[in-house]
Amino acid sequence: MTATRSSARRVRYRNLWRSTHPTARRLIVIGSVITAVFLVAAIAASLVAPYGQADFKGIPQLQPPSWSHPFGTTNLRYDVFSRVIYGTRLAFEVVALSTAFAMGIGVPLGLLAGYAGRWLDRVLVLVMDAMYAFPSLLLAIVVAFALRRYVGQGVPAAALAISVIYVPQYFRVVRNHTLAVREETFVEAARAMGATRSTIIRKYVLFNVVQSVPVIFTVNAADAILTLAGLGFLGYGVRIPAAEWGYDISRAISDAANGFWWTSLFPGLAILFLVTGLTLVGEGINDIINPLLRRRGVALGTVVPTAVGIPSGQVETSPVVDIPIDATGEGGTLDAVAAVPVTELEPVRPARSRRPPEADRPPGELPSLEVRDIRVTYGSARGPVVAVDGVDLTIWPGESVGLVGESGCGKSTLGRAIVGVLPEESSVEGRVVVAGDDLREMSAAELRRARGERVALVFQEPMTRLDPLQRVEDHFVETIRAHRPEVKKREARRMARHALAAMRIPPTRARNYPHEFSGGMRQRIMIALGIVLDPELVIADEPTTSLDVIVEAQILDLLDDLRRRLDMGLLLITHNLGIVAETCDRVAVMYAGKIVELAPVDVLFASPKHPYAQGLLASVISLDTVKLASIPGSPPDLLHPPVGCRFAERCPFAMEVCHRVEPVRARLDDGGDVACHMFPGADPSHPGQSWVPQGRRRGLDDAPVPGEPVDQ
Amino acid sequence: MARAGGGSLRTYVLVRLVLAVPILFILLTTTFLLLRVAPGDPITATLGDRVSDVRAAQIRKDLGLDRPLWRQYISYLGKVGQGDFGNAITTNRPIAKTIGDRFPATLELTLASMVVAVGVGVLLGAASARFRDTPLDVGGRLLGIVLYAAPIFWLGIMLQLVFSIKLHLLPTGGRIAPFSEPRTITHLYVVDSILTGDWAALGSTLRYLTLPAFTLGIVIGGIFIRLVRVNMLQTLKSDYVEAARARGIPERAVVFRHAFKNALVPVVTIIGLQFALLLSGAVLTEATFTWPGLGLSLYQFLQNRDYTAVQGLVTFYALFVVAVSLLIDIISAWVDPRIRFS
Ligand SMILES: Nc1ncnc2c1ncn2[C@@H]1O[C@H](COP(=O)(O)OP(=O)(O)OP(=O)(O)O)[C@@H](O)[C@H]1O
């Protein structure tokens, strides 16, 4: 059993190693090699070194490097090379011993503090903090100096002096783990099952401590060697004539003044290389282990707060009174919006009148957005993931299209691809045309200018999207002037106030910092930032998911009014079908990287065609968040998408043809598009054909139901 | 929870001051225990056989070392409160006077080094992060590690070898050429020579200051490279940077105005954390360059095994460290209003 566990661990480490960045890997390897070379030299010192560390018989004084003395000789007739080798041995001895001392003192104290808690914990923490705050070399010197009467100046004395610096680190790790374990429920459970306190400590705390020892050890080994050298340099290292690098360098100062460079150069280089090697290893381990620890932390069920609380003293306001009415009536469209009092905005939206489908658009009008056959591929560690696969979508000016679908189906990816803000390790194919201009054919500079000016992206999480060091107003000024350098600062500020007012943020607060606003207000600020340049298209990626229901309704109403008044296209990504029903003109249903159904809202809600859309609607209990779990099964792995219909595995009507031919989206009479073999046009090679499933609905693991082709 | 406003900074300062008291108390007690109690009798430990028993007893009485320990402890704390750090046994001078003479030199050196460290660290760290995983980044990271790995005193000697002994460009030690000291105002020669318009003194000061400040500065700068790089990698990945890009802010502005500025906020705190390291480093640097600061005094007293002098100096270091960390915390809270809330 232990064999399988250790082999599992080996596999995990190997995967970890592979997923580490090549540069980081190279640095770790270099560090390990350097450290290993020194370690071998230290162990085999008497074999490697041509002379003993204090040999001087027959050695000439102050000779520069030569064949017989590769690093030269000192004025005490020592062979520098041999001194460096023995210095290595001494350094390792001191490091090992000081680590042992540090653990011997720090671990029991940490256990004591963590387990006893209360005042003892406070006092110990305070003492350790004080020790940690004090300059480490000074602390080591003081200890060495104070204790010289008792322990002389041997290796143990130096190790003890150095260990004092590292005691706080072991203390902290052990204390924190003990505290954590004490509060974990599984300890309560273990206790209830009769495990004694000491068993619990041994099992959990020490296990965790042992895991963190390599990192503390390597990082500290580097510091320990530097401190030892510092002590030696100041005359408080080990007793001469033992070879110690720092001491040897201090002896070499007068040589250097006379131009004898070799007596100081080589011991110093030894320190430099060994400390570099140890640091590389330590940092590497740290880099690898840290993400691992973080991942494990999440797996343990760390709760990510969803609803953003309103800090005390900050209340969501609808500041009707604060909006300056632009009496002169000059200025752009936004001004006009901002000038309208809230009360007058309400009735503007006709209850359920929907914009006509594209056939009824005025001739010559260009769509706000036209996406053609767009495909986004992420390069992940496991291979390329096609997160958006051949999507077509058109949005007209003033039209709002909702984009819904299960988590991970590619909604955000599509939104980001349109704006061109995907992570580096991704690639995009296809066309993204905004009011006649293809963004994908633009140069990087042109695309940059189009972002913000012509398309705006509003992100899900408003709390962290504003620069904490910048006033709200300055975000606007920066954005406006990045696109229209000719606009004066004053004018930009005026535009900012109007955009804010349009989102019901009192212009008096324009000079506040982001942290002074609640989540809902920040999201309205983000939207105001998006619309300030009057873009043709706004993409809002779950703009209200992290906000509470009342705030959500306010924001969606505002957004809805704005897109009508400013005649912008709106792509609203959401999980909430209720929102879509209430505010959108059309809905796109996405599944596993594809849009499977796209229809006017009334049509889709009255008669969903695609079985996945039906499932989605069926799972809406109220206007509440969709419970998608009610569609059995889970979406396919996008790393290896299935042949044919991607929903086939979960579809109650899946037929043989569904596993063979991929259905494409085709227009139906009621104005909706659907990609399903049960409707005509799904198979391009048989345009008039549709399939009728026979027999009963299938369950998740059943074979495909029989199907019958019907030609029209 | 406190509301943002004028009063909260004052509250924060007060709370922070109260929290500093126990730390200070612990440091002073530890110093007393380690340097006064552990070595046994400091007179014997320091002077050994160099004085007669009668003379030793006399000194002991003069310094109050014949009283019970607890009384010595109380009087130690009381004297520290009045700025009295005791006398050196070997020179019989008040340590407070040594500090007054030597501390400005240390301050000048550490401040100059901090300028070098921040300059090197911020520039290279930010560049490394901006050009992540390019050769520039690898070079910057390696430099950060190698600089930190260099023993300060050795680096000093190497620089002396090149710039003083081979090239004859800069002096190997001291603080200013003999008899060219500027008229003292602040005791910081750079400041004083500028204030008095003494350009010869300024030139001389800078020539003497360059090597030690550079030595100490780039070693500490190695740490800054690494820290600034990590910070900036984080801010470059942050949500507000992504949002700025999505608004079409030019990349230069995104990097400088958003990522870089935010990466610098923690640097204030880091400067505070590195200050302890800077003080240790200053002792080694001063010993290497015979820079007449507090560190050189400490080095000399250590060589002479003067226990009371070392105790006095270490006490002063403790006070200084606590004061600096207090100051840094207050500055951070002032710069970044978010800190005051927690
Ligand atoms: N940076 C990335 N690298 C690799 N794969 C990614 C990356 N970002 C997203 N993906 C993958 O792409 C797919 C689509 O992700 P996306 O975030 O677009 O989904 P979504 O529909 O927005 O989901 P949600 O509703 O949870 O926001 C997912 O399978 C996800 O694992």
Ligand code: SF4
């Ligand atoms: S194509 Fe077939 S499997 Fe896919 S949704 Fe339609 S019926 Fe179901």
Ligand SMILES: [Mg+2]
């Ligand atoms: Mg998403």
